[in-house]
Amino acid sequence: MPVSIHPSADVDARARLGADVSIGPFCVVGPDVELGDGVTLTSHVVVTGRTRVGAGSVLYPFASIGHRPQDLKYRGEPSELVIGARNQIREYVTMQPGTEGGGMLTRVGDDCLFMASAHVAHDCIVGDRVILANNATLGGHVHVGDHAFLGGISAVHQFVRIGAHAMVGGMTGVEADVIPFGLVMGDRAKLNGLNMVGLERRGFSKEEIKDLRSAYRELFHGTGVMADRMDRVEAEYGSSQVVAMVLEFIRSRGKRALCLPAETGAA
Secondary structure, eight states: OOOEOOOHHHHHHHHHHHHHHEEEOOOOOOOTTTEEEEEEEEESOEHHHHHHHEOEEOTTOOOSSSOOOOOOTOOOOEEEEEEEOEEOTTTTOOOOOGGGGGTTTTEOOSOOOOTTHHHHHOOOOHHHHEEEEETTTEEEHHHHTTOOOOOOEEETTTOOOOOTOOOOOOOEEEOBBBBEEEEEEEBEEEEEEEEEHHHTTOOOOOHHHHHHHHHHHHHHHHSSHHHHHHHHHHHHHTTTTHHHHHHHHHHHOOOSSSSTTTTTOOO
C-alpha cells in the first residue's frame, strides 16, 4: 500500500519512508529519519535526528524521538538512534541518540512496549521484548537485557546493567547491576529474589528453575566470599544455561556494583 501522510503533517522530503507508512495529523519527521515498512505515527509525533524506526512500530501522540541528548557534553556529533521492529511507543515517550562518549548509538530491540512518559536516554542499549511501564526512566549508558520489565516510576542510574528476564519493581531507584532473572525493589533497589512469574510465563522448565533457585541461594546466602561461592555454583550447576547466564553476567562486571539482598550489603 502507498504511504499515507496527513495534510497537516510536516515530513521532510529527504526522509526515507518504507511501504505502507502512515503519518497522522500534526506529526513532524526530520530529513535524516528512516521509517520502516508499516510504521505508524498516530498524531503529534516528532521523529528527528539520525533516527531509524523498524518495521511495524507504532508511535502514539506526543512521543518525542531523536532529539539531541540531555547531556551537556554533547557537541552535535552525528550519533544515531536505532529502534527495532514492532515496538509500541506510547504517549509522551522520549528516546535520544548516542554521544561520542558512549559509542555514538542508542539502540532499542524488537517487540518492546514503552508505556506513557517512559524515557530512554543517550547511549542506552535495550534488548528485545522489554517493557518499560509508565514513567520508567533509563539514565545514560544503561543496558537492559531481553524480556526485562521495569515498573512504573522506576529510575535506573547511568551505566547500570539490567540482566535478561529481570524485573524492577515500581517506584524503585536502581543504582547497581541487576542479575538476569533477578527481582529488585525498594526506594533504593535491593535484590529480593528471582522473577519467578517471568520464569514460569516464559516456559523455563521446572528443572531449570530449581537449579536457578539453588544457585541463587548459594550465591547470595552461602558462606565465604563471592568468588568462592561462584566457583561452587559453577561446579554444581555450571551445565545449566540459566545459571551460566547469571555467572557470566557477574563475571563480566560493569561500571556499577552488583545489586545484592539487603542483609548482604554492597558489592
